[in-house]
Amino acid sequence: MAPPTNTTASSEDLATDILAALDKSQPLLSSDAFPNATFVDLKAALDRLASREMVKYDTIERQEALLEPEAEQIAANGSHEARVFEALRKAVEGLSVKELEEAIGDKNVVKIGQGKAFKEKWISKTKDGKFTAVADKINDTTQEQIKTVQQTKTHPDPKILADLKKRKLIRTQNIFSFKIHKGPKFALRIPEEATDLTADMIASGAWKTATFKPYNFKALGATQNGGALHPLNKVRQELRNIFFEMGFEEMPTDKFVESGFWNFDALFVPQQHPARDLQDTFYISDPKAADFPRADSPDDTKDYQAYWDNVKAVHQDGKYGSIGYRYPWSGDESLRLVLRTHTTAISANMLHKLAATKGPDGRPLPARYFSIDRVFRNETVDATHLAEFHQVEGVIADYGLTLGGLMEFMEIFFGKMGLHDLQFKPAYNPYTEPSMEIFAYHKGLGKLVEIGNSGMFRAEMLESMGLPKDMRVFGWGLSLERPTMIKYGISNIRELLGHKVDLEFVQGSPAVLLGQE
Numbered sequence: 001m002a003p004p005t006n007t008t009a010s011s012e013d014l015a016t017d018i019l020a021a022l023d024k025s026q027p028l029l030s031s032d033a034f035p036n037a038t039f040v041d042l043k044a045a046l047d048r049l050a051s052r053e054m055v056k057y058d059t060i061e062r063q064e065a066l067l068e069p070e071a072e073q074i075a076a077n078g079s080h081e082a083r084v085f086e087a088l089r090k091a092v093e094g095l096s097v098k099e100l101e102e103a104i105g106d107k108n109v110v111k112i113g114q115g116k117a118f119k120e121k122w123i124s125k126t127k128d129g130k131f132t133a134v135a136d137k138i139n140d141t142t143q144e145q146i147k148t149v150q151q152t153k154t155h156p157d158p159k160i161l162a163d164l165k166k167r168k169l170i171r172t173q174n175i176f177s178f179k180i181h182k183g184p185k186f187a188l189r190i191p192e193e194a195t196d197l198t199a200d201m202i203a204s205g206a207w208k209t210a211t212f213k214p215y216n217f218k219a220l221g222a223t224q225n226g227g228a229l230h231p232l233n234k235v236r237q238e239l240r241n242i243f244f245e246m247g248f249e250e251m252p253t254d255k256f257v258e259s260g261f262w263n264f265d266a267l268f269v270p271q272q273h274p275a276r277d278l279q280d281t282f283y284i285s286d287p288k289a290a291d292f293p294r295a296d297s298p299d300d301t302k303d304y305q306a307y308w309d310n311v312k313a314v315h316q317d318g319k320y321g322s323i324g325y326r327y328p329w330s331g332d333e334s335l336r337l338v339l340r341t342h343t344t345a346i347s348a349n350m351l352h353k354l355a356a357t358k359g360p361d362g363r364p365l366p367a368r369y370f371s372i373d374r375v376f377r378n379e380t381v382d383a384t385h386l387a388e389f390h391q392v393e394g395v396i397a398d399y400g401l402t403l404g405g406l407m408e409f410m411e412i413f414f415g416k417m418g419l420h421d422l423q424f425k426p427a428y429n430p431y432t433e434p435s436m437e438i439f440a441y442h443k444g445l446g447k448l449v450e451i452g453n454s455g456m457f458r459a460e461m462l463e464s465m466g467l468p469k470d471m472r473v474f475g476w477g478l479s480l481e482r483p484t485m486i487k488y489g490i491s492n493i494r495e496l497l498g499h500k501v502d503l504e505f506v507q508g509s510p511a512v513l514l515g516q517e
């Protein structure tokens, strides 16, 4: 905090001085009592006191007349005409212009003074051209008027004031001062003021006698920062727009905890798969087990027991033309609760529901779904990995889809993010066949970087759900963090997520347009 400035300190002293002066006599005229205080300081001190009802004040504006240098001279030595008269009175013989000028020592005074003295009939001219005094005694009214102004800063006769001003002997200026009275809460000191009613004050009863600071409705208040979207949310919004413009529907992803059934078994991930290891997956210890899969809305008429049986059969013994994995499938293992390791658990749930829809031909409807949300993996945390990240996932279900179609779609989709000339590399996922990793050339890094994982969901998975054999489903996923880090030039993920994130980075990061450089 900055130290209090002098104005504050002096306006505080001034406020106490005003109270002391007011205690002795009122009303108080500030120009008399505090001739040296500035208008601003006085007003600040008075407003402080007035807001507490300790004083009342009115602002008075008055005009002040000040002498010009010539008038100062007149006040000291008399008017020009009086000086001329005075010089002539002393010289019995009269004086020539030259002698008059010598006697007075100011040509100008003589020039103006003799004219005026003539008009006043104080002097006249002799036969030999000299000036001589004719009056016995004169009244120097100009000097009197000026002396009045000098002493009172005004003149009771406004006509005289106007005349002196016209003769450029005086100038006027407006003066503001304050007429101050005691207020209803007058005291010699400003009382301590409470700004808040606290629990302590209520408990102790101190609120009964406390003086509360009045609200200042004219105060501007502290400037507020608007909320700022985290860069991840900005990129997420960009991606959502891309999905929406391509006709995708957003999946409900408000479930961080899933059963192994939806996260793994429904996706044909065998129960011995390393991904299901403690090293890779967070298991929930309390409660340990999920309920048996069931409909989550009244209009869901799917037979969950049949689905469960199909999943078990396809894993254990094989079904739908697949020979399965041939191991004893465990229902208990399937009901273990996990923090979802991918949003593909939601896609499985949505595709299972899709199997119950009926188009005009009585068959399930084509669909395009997407989601962008958080997933969890029990990984060692390093510069580019956290135990959680956001997964962007898309799913397209339709009849007669081909791998070539998936590749073309990826070109369009990633093209909208500004990524072109994709490269595909065969890969493995338990739930897709074929599977492809997707690479794009990163200009900044000068090399190909992996940007996503994709594939066509396996028949073992889709047919267990009741989807027809000729309905094909593409799926792909990518992390939200990767494009965000690239766009914002961040190399350590801990600068993006978690307790080390710099709020100024969040507040200062601009929006991004993914398709543009």
Ligand code: PHE
Binding pocket: 341, 342, 343, 344, 393, 429, 432, 453, 454, 455, 474, 475, 476, 477, 478
């Ligand atoms: N679940 C995959 C992952 O975690 C992404 C993916 C989704 C791949 C759908 C293929 C199909 O990387």
